[in-house]
Amino acid sequence: MSADTLHVRDLTVSYSGVPALSRVCLNVAPGEVLALLGPSGSGKSTLLHTIAGFHSPQAGEVWLNGRRVSSASRSEPPERRDLAMVFQNYALWPHLSALDTVAYPARRRGDGRNVARAQALVILERLNVGHLADRHPAELSGGEQQRVGLARALARRASLYLFDEPTAHLDSHVRGVFLAELVTRQRDTGAAAVYAAHDAEETLGLADRVALLAHGRVIQVGTPQQVYREPVNELAAKLTGPVSVLTSPGGSPRVLVRPEWASLDGDRDGRVVEVWFRGPHSDYVLVTDQGTLLVREPGPPRHERGAQLTWRLSHSWALRESTMTAEPSVSQLPSQTPSSVAVPE
Amino acid sequence: MAGARYLRGATLGVVTVAAVSVVLTPLLVMARTVWIEGGADVADILTARGLSSAVKNTFLLAVAVTVLAVPLGTALALALRRPNLPGRAFWRVVILLPVLVPDFVLGYSWLRAYGRAGFTDDLLGVHWPGVQTPVGVTVVVVVNAVPLVYLITAVGLAARSEPAMERAARVSGGTALSVLRTITLPLLGPATATAAVLVFVLTLGTFAIPQVMGSPAGFSTITTRIYSNLARSSDPLAFTEAVTLALLLVVIAVLVVAPADALLGPRLRVTRVATTDSTSVAGSRAGGRWAATGIACYSVLAMGLPLLALVATAITRAVGLAPTPENWTLDNFLAVLNARNGEALGRSVMLAAVAASVLVVLGGLVAALERSRSGRGLATLVSLTLVLPGSTLALGLLLAYGRWLGGTLAIILLAYIAKLWAFAHRPISGALDRLPPDELHAARISGAAPLTAMRTVVLRPLAPALLAAWLVCFLTALHEVTMSSLLYGPGSETLAVVVLNSAELGQVGVTSALSVVITLVLLIPALGFWIAIRGLNRGKASLSPVPPVPEPAHVG
Numbered sequence: 040m041s042a043d044t045l046h047v048r049d050l051t052v053s054y055s056g057v058p059a060l061s062r063v064c065l066n067v068a069p070g071e072v073l074a075l076l077g078p079s080g081s082g083k084s085t086l087l088h089t090i091a092g093f094h095s096p097q098a099g100e101v102w103l104n105g106r107r108v109s110s111a112s113r114s115e116p117p118e119r120r121d122l123a124m125v126f127q128n129y130a131l132w133p134h135l136s137a138l139d140t141v142a143y144p145a146r147r148r149g150d151g152r153n154v155a156r157a158q159a160l161v162i163l164e165r166l167n168v169g170h171l172a173d174r175h176p177a178e179l180s181g182g183e184q185q186r187v188g189l190a191r192a193l194a195r196r197a198s199l200y201l202f203d204e205p206t207a208h209l210d211s212h213v214r215g216v217f218l219a220e221l222v223t224r225q226r227d228t229g230a231a232a233v234y235a236a237h238d239a240e241e242t243l244g245l246a247d248r249v250a251l252l253a254h255g256r257v258i259q260v261g262t263p264q265q266v267y268r269e270p271v272n273e274l275a276a277k278l279t280g281p282v283s284v285l286t287s288p289g290g291s292p293r294v295l296v297r298p299e300w301a302s303l304d305g306d307r308d309g310r311v312v313e314v315w316f317r318g319p320h321s322d323y324v325l326v327t328d329q330g331t332l333l334v335r336e337p338g339p340p341r342h343e344r345g346a347q348l349t350w351r352l353s354h355s356w357a358l359r360e361s362t363m364t365a366e367p368s369v370s371q372l373p374s375q376t377p378s379s380v381a382v383p384e
Numbered sequence: 385m386a387g388a389r390y391l392r393g394a395t396l397g398v399v400t401v402a403a404v405s406v407v408l409t410p411l412l413v414m415a416r417t418v419w420i421e422g423g424a425d426v427a428d429i430l431t432a433r434g435l436s437s438a439v440k441n442t443f444l445l446a447v448a449v450t451v452l453a454v455p456l457g458t459a460l461a462l463a464l465r466r467p468n469l470p471g472r473a474f475w476r477v478v479i480l481l482p483v484l485v486p487d488f489v490l491g492y493s494w495l496r497a498y499g500r501a502g503f504t505d506d507l508l509g510v511h512w513p514g515v516q517t518p519v520g521v522t523v524v525v526v527v528n529a530v531p532l533v534y535l536i537t538a539v540g541l542a543a544r545s546e547p548a549m550e551r552a553a554r555v556s557g558g559t560a561l562s563v564l565r566t567i568t569l570p571l572l573g574p575a576t577a578t579a580a581v582l583v584f585v586l587t588l589g590t591f592a593i594p595q596v597m598g599s600p601a602g603f604s605t606i607t608t609r610i611y612s613n614l615a616r617s618s619d620p621l622a623f624t625e626a627v628t629l630a631l632l633l634v635v636i637a638v639l640v641v642a643p644a645d646a647l648l649g650p651r652l653r654v655t656r657v658a659t660t661d662s663t664s665v666a667g668s669r670a671g672g673r674w675a676a677t678g679i680a681c682y683s684v685l686a687m688g689l690p691l692l693a694l695v696a697t698a699i700t701r702a703v704g705l706a707p708t709p710e711n712w713t714l715d716n717f718l719a720v721l722n723a724r725n726g727e728a729l730g731r732s733v734m735l736a737a738v739a740a741s742v743l744v745v746l747g748g749l750v751a752a753l754e755r756s757r758s759g760r761g762l763a764t765l766v767s768l769t770l771v772l773p774g775s776t777l778a779l780g781l782l783l784a785y786g787r788w789l790g791g792t793l794a795i796i797l798l799a800y801i802a803k804l805w806a807f808a809h810r811p812i813s814g815a816l817d818r819l820p821p822d823e824l825h826a827a828r829i830s831g832a833a834p835l836t837a838m839r840t841v842v843l844r845p846l847a848p849a850l851l852a853a854w855l856v857c858f859l860t861a862l863h864e865v866t867m868s869s870l871l872y873g874p875g876s877e878t879l880a881v882v883v884l885n886s887a888e889l890g891q892v893g894v895t896s897a898l899s900v901v902i903t904l905v906l907l908i909p910a911l912g913f914w915i916a917i918r919g920l921n922r923g924k925a926s927l928s929p930v931p932p933v934p935e936p937a938h939v940g
Binding site for chain 1: 547548549551552553554555556557558559560562566567570571573
């Protein structure tokens, strides 16, 4: 375990008696990006803030680079942990210019003002915001503010980066650009990262591994493909993208179907109740014998609402009804080969 | 829409007439009096020997109190923000206790605790000879001003330096101390400056503490000098001198406030109340214990012991006897419970209730008018009454309306309205600021006329602020003594004036008993309203979990 950059063991945190995290375990290897995916209130921010040292845990431990930094009895202050953070609300200081904000970590390391500013300017220029160095946060757009926030984190030269939903307040067209920039810069440093988000699409693309969080517990950890194709339960499936749940008349296990696992024109009957044109593809909602099904096909819509048509299934994932308790769930073992289950007639 | 415009015009008219008659006219009449009647005497008055020492004392007192109270209040606000401070919720309430204790009671209780033949003298044989000197006066005015600094700083901490700012600094490698220096204190600058200006100006006008503690030892300030001059009402020169001094007080206040206001802008007028509780990064447990110990020591020495001494004196048979059970008696309370004091209490409560009710209406009207250009000047004028010393207002009202209303309850009521208007206006205005404009728009687009929209969607969320404004005005009026002591006549003395007069007559036991009674009279409604406001807020937790911060208003 000491080889890992971050090791979180049985972490339990509660706010005035209300549990926020219960027995959370996670590992992040050097250079790895772990995404934390969960609905708001699932404990993502609490987990990041406990790793950063803003909160002390009631039980459990946090290890950074083989050194224990948090336990119920002892908590290292944030400034003595080898990590940097980018905040959801940017957290820029209104009285400091962009240049002094980015120079701040170097100043705290003990560098002189001029040295720290020179380093800060290099970082700002690398992020294409060198011309904004003299501006204060109020004079910057959201995207520019978050670039300054990222520059400040890079200036810390840490071995672990914490990203607390850094794109949550950005406009959608800035979001993609910023995200690409963030991942590139963080990978350049060779450091590990924990990235919290509630947007599955954004997260699956950038992470090496994904941890799904709900009600303060980790419900699944795996590669993006694993958590997408083999979710442990319905909640996990919904967290990682659009999904339909189909029942079978025989009472055998329900199955999960991703929109692209089904296609139109096949051996089963259905009726179109909704059609949405999404740009690159079109979504159809079908009413079938087994339940409501979402089908995604490339191109513009080919059918109108109310049309009777046929469809088929190329892949599905069997849902374990009594998750985590009775039988050992197949999907909880990420090494298991994906099992395709045919929908019962 | 024509109806709405008519309504707006009528409101503006009413509020303008009120502001002109209770604030502007008295000031102008005073200026005219000094100009015409003072004439050549003004120069003599200002150079009189005793007078220049009073002016110097006032100025030095204000400087000393500002220099001491601002760091102390800021330190308390920072300490009480630590999440690991033992008993944090309790200390937060204790720190605000001086708000509920009238300033003359606080001053008197310090004499009872630390003076000769006081509590510590009786029990331990030690007393502090300095308590009746300028040093003692300064210390007690500081204790009285600390809650104001604490409130403004705590609000500033919650509003400006949100926890994320400090977390970002800590995670950038700053230690707790360097983050305090580089992030927290710079962000707190405007709030600290606001607190300093307010404390300075309110100390200029403070009367009761120097009167109760300092004047027996010959320490006089401008306000106590005005008071003693009016007592010698037969001497016309004394009256002119009092009016000149009252105007001088305003001049000093304006000289300090005007540049500060220009620098700090609207911050001086509007203290925003944040809705989030701001807690700092968890510090060491030992640090929390040290901070709690410090706060406990301060609370016990500054408030606990003096109030205990006050109660002990009230229930002890005679001064000089040890406050032990065999010397306990209720005689002092029985002596206090007579028809005259009962009437005074009734008058006080009635005056305070009427003043508070009128003030909530006037404050609400100004807050509503403030949102348009025509009302903004009016709001500025009303806010400026905050820094107008009570002695000045009282003298101005006496000059302007004394011929008809002198010695009546009506003139005291006018004085309360003039002095406390800003206190009613600010919480209501703050609550209106926090009201999302879309809620009113949504009501209008759902078919509500302006007044209906106000009544149905604005008034209910505003209720806690209105109640808080009423409570602040009621409590402040109840322990107001600066103006009442200058304006009362036979049959119109308030309970606070009775206590002050009793203290001057040297009736130790009776004064203590009266002080206990007036403090209880304040505590009981305060507690009731606090519970009511909490209940109202719980009903709409989404809007604001804290009631608008009541300003401690008793310094002036």
